[in-house]
Amino acid sequence: MGMSWTEHTDQIAGLDAPARALLDTLSPMEVPEGAVLFCPGEAVKGYVVMLSGQVDVNLIGPNGRDILLYRVAPGQSCIQSTLGLLGGDDYTAEATAETPARLVLIPRDVFFALLDSSPGFRRLVFGAFAERMQSMMQLIENVSFMSVEARLAALILDRSGPDGALHMTQAEMATAIGTAREVISRRLDKMAHSGSVAHERGVVTILDRKALNAIVSGTAF
Amino acid sequence: MGMSWTEHTDQIAGLDAPARALLDTLSPMEVPEGAVLFCPGEAVKGYVVMLSGQVDVNLIGPNGRDILLYRVAPGQSCIQSTLGLLGGDDYTAEATAETPARLVLIPRDVFFALLDSSPGFRRLVFGAFAERMQSMMQLIENVSFMSVEARLAALILDRSGPDGALHMTQAEMATAIGTAREVISRRLDKMAHSGSVAHERGVVTILDRKALNAIVSGTAF
DNA sequence: AAAGGCATGTGACGTGGTCACACAAGGCGA
DNA sequence: TCGCCTTGTGTGACCACGTCACATGCCTTT
Numbered sequence: 001m002g003m004s005w006t007e008h009t010d011q012i013a014g015l016d017a018p019a020r021a022l023l024d025t026l027s028p029m030e031v032p033e034g035a036v037l038f039c040p041g042e043a044v045k046g047y048v049v050m051l052s053g054q055v056d057v058n059l060i061g062p063n064g065r066d067i068l069l070y071r072v073a074p075g076q077s078c079i080q081s082t083l084g085l086l087g088g089d090d091y092t093a094e095a096t097a098e099t100p101a102r103l104v105l106i107p108r109d110v111f112f113a114l115l116d117s118s119p120g121f122r123r124l125v126f127g128a129f130a131e132r133m134q135s136m137m138q139l140i141e142n143v144s145f146m147s148v149e150a151r152l153a154a155l156i157l158d159r160s161g162p163d164g165a166l167h168m169t170q171a172e173m174a175t176a177i178g179t180a181r182e183v184i185s186r187r188l189d190k191m192a193h194s195g196s197v198a199h200e201r202g203v204v205t206i207l208d209r210k211a212l213n214a215i216v217s218g219t220a221f
Numbered sequence: 222m223g224m225s226w227t228e229h230t231d232q233i234a235g236l237d238a239p240a241r242a243l244l245d246t247l248s249p250m251e252v253p254e255g256a257v258l259f260c261p262g263e264a265v266k267g268y269v270v271m272l273s274g275q276v277d278v279n280l281i282g283p284n285g286r287d288i289l290l291y292r293v294a295p296g297q298s299c300i301q302s303t304l305g306l307l308g309g310d311d312y313t314a315e316a317t318a319e320t321p322a323r324l325v326l327i328p329r330d331v332f333f334a335l336l337d338s339s340p341g342f343r344r345l346v347f348g349a350f351a352e353r354m355q356s357m358m359q360l361i362e363n364v365s366f367m368s369v370e371a372r373l374a375a376l377i378l379d380r381s382g383p384d385g386a387l388h389m390t391q392a393e394m395a396t397a398i399g400t401a402r403e404v405i406s407r408r409l410d411k412m413a414h415s416g417s418v419a420h421e422r423g424v425v426t427i428l429d430r431k432a433l434n435a436i437v438s439g440t441a442f
Numbered sequence: 443a444a445a446g447g448c449a450t451g452t453g454a455c456g457t458g459g460t461c462a463c464a465c466a467a468g469g470c471g472a
Numbered sequence: 473t474c475g476c477c478t479t480g481t482g483t484g485a486c487c488a489c490g491t492c493a494c495a496t497g498c499c500t501t502t
Contacts, residue, residue: 059358061366062439063460069361079354086351092358116340129350130307133300136357137280137313140290144364144399145282148458169480178365180459185482201467201480218283284491369489390449401490406451422449422498 019118022110023049028102037078037095044084047111047125049077053101058175059093067143067178069093070135079132082125085111143178146218151177152187153215156197156204164206191215240339243331244270249323258299258316265305268332268346270298274322279396280314288364288399290314291356300353303346306332364399367439372398373408374436377418377425385427412436 015023028051031037037048037055055072057080072078072095080093085108106114114121142151155177160166168176170184188204191197196211197204206212236244249272252258258269258276276293278301293299293316301314306329327335335342363372376398381387389397391405409425412418417432418425427433 059362059365061362063366065366065459067361067365069358083351083354086347092355092362115343119337122336122343126307129354130304133304133350133354133357134313136354136361137290140288140357140361140364141280141282141313143361144280144288145284145286171480181481182460182483183458186458189482286490392449402450403452403491404489406449407489410451 015124016118016120019114019121022114023104023106026104026106026110028104031097031101031103033097033100035097035101037097038080044081044108045105046081046108047077047085047106048081049104049106050074051102051104053103054098055095055101055103056098057093057095065180066094066175068176069139070132071098076131077125077128079128082129148177148179148183149187149191150216150218151179152184153191153196153212156206157209157212157216160204160206164209166204166206167202168204169202236345237339237341240335240342243335244325244327247325247327247331249325252318252322252324254318254321256318258318259301265302265329266326267302267329268298268306268327269302270325270327271295272323272325274324275319276316276322276324277319278314278316286401287315287396289397290360291353292319297352298346298349300349303350369398369400369404370408370412371437371439372400373405374412374417374433377427378430378433378437381425381427385430387425387427388423389425390423 031053050072052074055078057069057072057078058066059069060066070079078095080095115125152173155173156166159168159176170188171181174181174184188197188199192199194211196206196208196215198207199205252274271293273295276299278290278293278299279287280290281287291300299316301316336346373394376394377387380389380397391409392402395402395405409418409420413420415432417429417436418427420426
């Protein structure tokens with residue numbers, strides 16, 4: 001967070017000088033934690049590139065349930081905006097800032113100009129696209145072929161800190177892996193009973209990494 | 222199918238003359254029905270554009286179950302290849318020709334050259350990307366928020382001929398909407414019992430379009 | 443007609459999602 | 473400090489779905 005104004009596009013790898021110069025004329029936007037960047041049905045204002053912070057993009061179901069599509073990290077862009085710019089469609093998902101975030105919004109015409117003039121920018125956009133696409137396919141694969149237990153174990157393993165503690169509520173875990181909170185409650189109980197984790201209000205602690213890995217790969221039992 | 226050799230790139234909308242000329246130097250490939258264009262783990266040979274026919278791209282689960290990711294129609298391209306070209310990753314899905322198909326394979330270097338030189342080609346590729354992305358998000362939405370019954374009704378409505386008959390086996394329907402065959406059998410029975418469709422070996426016939434539409438929109442009952 | 447391969451029907455059983463709660467743990471103002 | 477509210481959790485009942493293990497049936501091949 002202690003960055004100067006002029007270096008903010010350094011976050012973006014592989015960009016050529018002219019593009020970088022153009023981007024540096026845009027002032028970054030500060031977004032507080034919890035802010036909603038866009039929601040379903042909203043029109044597209046431009047192409048968004050994250051500079052710092054963490055933004056989650058969720059798909060919202062009719063009954064209030066939602067599922068995490070992907071997370072946007074610094075240097076990455078939010079694909080939803082690209083979809084809108086290219087296809088003219090509106091957003092169908094909602095993006096929320098999980099931490100305070102800083103980002104640049106590239107207006108529509110600047111975006112297209114860059115796309116035509118800067119090979120580096122093209123690569124950036126394409127790369128972001130390809131990456132998101134892969135992760136969406138991964139998501140489909142997970143949702144349709146992996147058990148809730150396996151997805152939960154995976155979540156615990158890769159979002160927990162080095163101390164083996166995961167600070168999330170059951171509701172948050174539920175949306176992260178696309179299931180209902182009650183299911184998380186029961187699964188967590190089961191995993192605690194078998195000794196692989198411990199859990200209390202707002203935090204899950206890993207007790208047996210091997211066991212969790214076995215659950216993830218379907219090798220449990 | 223009665224097309225001359227020189228006009229095959231006419232299928233591709235919005236392409237500029239130089240790009241068209243370059244593409245016309247590539248000879249199209251004929252693929253018989255049922256052929257597998259690529260499978261999981263295979264390396265990427267180039268960017269593929271369909272000229273005629275129908276290709277389905279499926280994600281394959283570990284237990285043999287599979288789910289239709291998207292269908293590629295003439296003039297569209299197969300995104301899987303693009304992913305490979307841009308991110309260097311291998312295919313994670315399988316593409317099969319549902320009808321005899323004709324397509325051009327654009328080699329890796331030609332693809333990148335075109336991307337740099339032809340705005341029309343860029344738009345084509347981007348557009349294809351955006352479209353696939355949208356439909357993948359749609360798929361995620363359907364799989365995680367819609368009932369099997371609703372997805373089945375939707376399938377019947379938009380794949381049936383003008384005579385209201387859908388010629389598919391239950392197994393095919395199952396993979397098309399990402400469920401198991403037995404479930405299709407039971408749902409079909411239920412829908413037949415309520416009078417919205419009739420079904421016999423290999424064919425489902427629509428009896429009551431309104432009822433099906435109600436099921437799709439969740440307004441049933 | 444016999445045989446084999448598909449397409450389909452069915453019961454049993456486990457998992458997952460939904461509903462309708464009850465209960466517990468902080469937070470906060472009166 | 474006592475309520476009171478918000479938020480996080482536990483639970484039982486019930487239905488929808490996926491899976492397994494079959495039992496038919498239908499259609500083609502020989």
